[in-house]
Amino acid sequence: MNTKTADRIATGVFYCIALIIIAILVSLFYYILVNGLKNISLDFLTTPSSNVRAGGGIRDQLFNSLYVLVITMVIAVPLGLGGGIYMAEYAKPGKITDTIRSCIEVLASLPSIVIGMFGLLMFVNLTGWGYTILGGALALTVFNLPVIVRVSEDAIRSVPRELKEASLALGITHWHTIKTVILPSAFPTILTGIILASGRVFGEAAALLFTAGLSTPRLDYANWNPFSATSPLNIFRPAETLAVHIWAVNTQGLIPDVEEVSSGAAAVLVLSVLIFNLLARWIGSLIHRKITATK
């Protein structure tokens, strides 16, 4: 009887916790979307922002957010995945490996504003680039690398040892086994990690304030030459992202429609992260089904 009651109470408590989490999430979404959706229009998404007048859009900020995300991931995913493979498959247990691991953990726990200051020093001043997309992406790489390394390492470690042995026992080299057996098996978990990291990149403001900057030059979307100053693809131009924009209009905005712009931008940010997640998961499951031959 006693244990039965305890069991019931435990079940109840966990249901309550789940409800609280869902309630927080739903109310947050509700608040952001109800306040934001009415401000989103095609016009809002396709006009550049204004510094003084009402009616500015978020065209450049939205593009910058996506572009910074892509550049960051192009740098961070290969590095992080490589680090994860090294830690899981090649690193011999010992002092050096332990040191690397604690470095990664410390890196993961650094506040993003500190990484922003480091970025300012390294990628803005030392390199002499000024505020650039590349600088921002590098700062975000520092910020996300530990997460991706950690996730990849864990994902690779959780691949059953039997699979690895099966492949090695067939006379296949370690690297080919990693490439064709271990990574495909670890792929769904690694993808989840990358998606989570992407969400952080998308929403990050502090690390970008002093690296990618608070402004965007006048962009010409017809100009696809990545070396041209007005091209949106130029990685050596300053770029204000959505998250930074929301912070900027709220703290130093001169425009009369601060409320509308920031709530609209917040809604766009949340929706973009959502769409990005769903899209990445969908593509990921397609790839996974293709390699595992499952329906």
Added chain:
Amino acid sequence: MATAMKQRPAETDLIQSKENQQQNMVLHVKNLEIFYGEKRAVNGISMDIEKNSVTALIGPSGCGKSTFLRSINRMNDLIPGARAEGEIIYDDLNILSEQINVVALRKEIGMVFQKPNPFPKSIYDNITHALKFAGIRKKSKLDEIVEESLQKAALWEEVKDRLHKSALSLSGGQQQRLCIARTIAMKPTVMLLDEPSSALDPISNAKVEDLIVELKKDYSIIIVTHNMQQASRISDKTAFFLSGDLIEYDITDTIFTNPSVKKTEEYISGRFG
């Protein structure tokens, strides 16, 4: 007839048969010791493994038989702190030597594990995985080997219409035969089987046993098993291991009907282990 052939040779034939034996052997194990860190798991065993026959390794859990088996294709390399001393001679080479190309060795000496471990890929890809790595790219050649090895593993009829379905959709017994097929496809000389049917139901087990008996025509098979009936049904020679020592190694019939060491008899009759 079969038992008559297995009987021990008469004294006069002994010298002659010893010479024959040297040629009929595929592996010579000499003073093999295996350590896990400080702990010694195998205490200096010596034995010769016959070509085209089934050699069963029996003994209680932790007696070193699987450790020994895994040392034959250097799978123990994966275990940190494991090392082996002594010699295992295969094709005039010491397998345990540092200079051995482990990848090439494992093509010659294949292994099937206790738990069926197909790759999470299609049935077809499970077999071609290692072939492609070995450099076979031609589709027609791959198709041919896939069919041939599935035929040999007695799985072809069951899967020929679903080659491109996931291997994980197969039953446990089918998965294990697929793992055997995948090893066969590499055309090894020796096949190491580590309790290959202990995770299977009796019917699948019977199929795997039939398969092993069939396979010894082409391969030398070493099998670790906990199942005494299995050892007596399928093996030609049996080695009994106890706490890292090779206690007795003889023709299977002899081991099971007239063992010369008391410990062997006690183990076989189920008095311990």
